[in-house]
Amino acid sequence: MNELPVSACFSPSIDTDAQSMLKMLLRTIRDIKNGGEMGFSSVLRRSFSVRSRTVVDMGDKDGELRVFMVAGEVSGDSIASRLMASLKKLSPLPIRFSGVGGPRMSKEGLESLFPMEDISVMGIWELLPHLNKFRVRLKETIEGAILFQPHVVVTVDSKGFSFRLLKQLRARYGWQELNGPLHFHYVAPSFWAWKGGEARLKGLANFVDHILCILPNEEAVCKLNGLDATFVGHPVLEDIFEFNLGKQASPHDLKIEGNSEDFRRKYALSSEVASLEGAAVISLLPGSRLQEVIRMLSIFAHTFDQLKDSIPELITVIHVAPNKHVENYIDGVIRKWPVPAILIPGGHQHLKYDAFSASRIALCTSGTVAMELQLARLPCVIAYRAHILTEWYIQYKAKIPYISLPNILTDSAIIPEALFQACTPTNLASLLMKLMHNKGLQEEQIVAAENVIKLLFPSERIINNLEEQMEWKFPNCTPSMIAASTILRHVKS
Incomplete structure (x- = not known):
């Protein structure tokens, strides 16, 4: 099969199967509203009743739905926690969770088998020192899943750990001739980024029943390679819904505006810092994994050491990931930080976007945070x-x-990237100074951000159609709700 060009891999569309699924979901919610609270369970059971066995049918005989979930990173913890909340909202059965996750999943009812940080390792050679612990934790997770007897297993990102888990689980159930759970993986592997990536998708169908995709054309490519998939939207969009909760929202409100004045008052920053020509507040996002934070923070410290002479009123706002090892490390490093710094604890969405609003520019380690900065413009x-x-x-x-x-979505270098050997303090300082003093470059990023966010959403036409037909408002069409509905309606073959 010919490879698709990068620009074609991200057309903002959603196929008819996904539209049908959304319509069924919204019709169910409308029926619940019309039927009143007493009819909640019966309406949902009727909605999920089909000739074949759905996930709900599987749990019905046990009187509960057991979901085993695994996330190995901070971003995965966020995605999984939102999915857990949506599953609880939509399921007509009580749900019990088990698995591996972080603090946000814990708030939704998960008691993690072990600290999520134990499997939060990215890279090839970076994994080698942790290989033994990785194997031990993988075995513990497999045993925990089998003991839990789940109807559904959901892994979120972290493909190295996730795919090994799903593959070995499927093999274990096969050896014991047991009727195993359905396997879902949330966040498709980045097959579009690697040579031969699409070819490797074919093998996933042996142990993954359904992929929950976060980029538009991933669904079509997965299906072409024999892998069932649904495009649910990018998880970063959930920030919009949560931040604008209670406000009048529309498909056009694809950005988040924090309160810079509240942030300045909270941290006793003079408003002059934002207006003085030689002053700057720069947001710094060093990453969420301890390994990358250790590596990147050293480079960033030397970068700000070079900047302080050119920007005498320089303040760093360091966003700390909700990872206890990262928190402890940054607490130690900050004592020798070359310029005044403010630490923003992880897990505080409003405070994070308030800090973004008070900042002139940002420097970040590549990851999900790049999309959050797009939301904040x-x-x-x-x-x-x-x-x-x-x-x-x-x-x-x-x-x-x-x-x-x-940059991948737009197929252009809108955002400056300093990668690998080019990631030096001198180069970073130069790029930051250029961006800070060039309004044209800033405006290019802001304009591009609006287009990027739109690519991650079902089209406005589809949303308007759903609002009109189902009498359900736009903010309820969240990626986690679509993902939860996909799981609950999945038919086991």
Whole structure:
């Protein structure tokens, strides 16, 4: 099969199966509203009643739905927690969770088998020192899943751990001739980024029943390779719904405006810092995994050391990921930070976007945060370094020239990227100074951000159609709700 060009891989569309699924979901909610609270369970049961066995049918005989979920990173913890909340809203049965996750999943009712940070390792050679612990935790997770006897297993991102888990689970159930659970994986592997990536999709169908995709054309490519999939929208869009909760929202409100004045008052920052020509507040997002934070924060410290002479009123706002190891490390490093710094604890959405609003620009390690900065319309520079052998492997295997999703989606270097050997303090300082003093470059990023966010959403035509036919408002069409409905309605073959 001919490879699709990068620009074709991200057309903003959603196929008819996904439209039908959304319509059924919204019709169910409308029926519940019309039927009143007493009819909640019966309406949902009727909605999920089909000739074949859906996930709900599987749990019905046990009087509960057991869902085993695994997330290995901060972003995965966020995605999984929202999915858990949506499953609880939509399921006509009580749901019991088990698995591996972080603090946000814990708030939704998960008691993690072990700390999520134990499997939060990215890279090839970076994994080697942790390989034994990785194997032990994988075995514990497999045993925990079998003991839990789930109807559904959902893994979120972290493909190295997730796919090993799903493959070995499927094998274990096969050996014991047991009727195993359905396997869902949330966040498709980045097959579009790697040489031969699409070819490797075919093998996933042996142990993954359904992929929940977060980029538009991933669904079509997965299906072409025999892998059932649904495009549910990008998880970062959930920030819009949560931030604008209670406000009048529409499909046009694809951005988040924090309160810069509240942030300045909270941290006793003079308003002059924002207006003085030689002053700047720069948001710094060093990453969520301890390994990358250790590597990147050293580079960033030297970068700000170079900037302080050119920007005498420089303040760094450091966003700390909700990872206890990262928190402890940054607490130690900050004592020797070259310029005044404010630490923003992870998990505080409003405070994070208030800080973005008070910042002139941002410097971040490549990751999900790049999309959050797009929502905030905050111009940024993206940086990344890895083990030298991992960098060599990426350069050899990658088929696209960019690492950040905004640049990949637009197929252009709208956001400056300083990668691998180019990720030096001198280069970063130069890029930041250029961005800070060039309004044209800032405006290019802001304009591009609006287009990027639109690509991650079902089209406005589809949303308007759903609002008109189902009498359900736009903010309820969240990625996690679509994902939850996809899981609950999935028919086991």
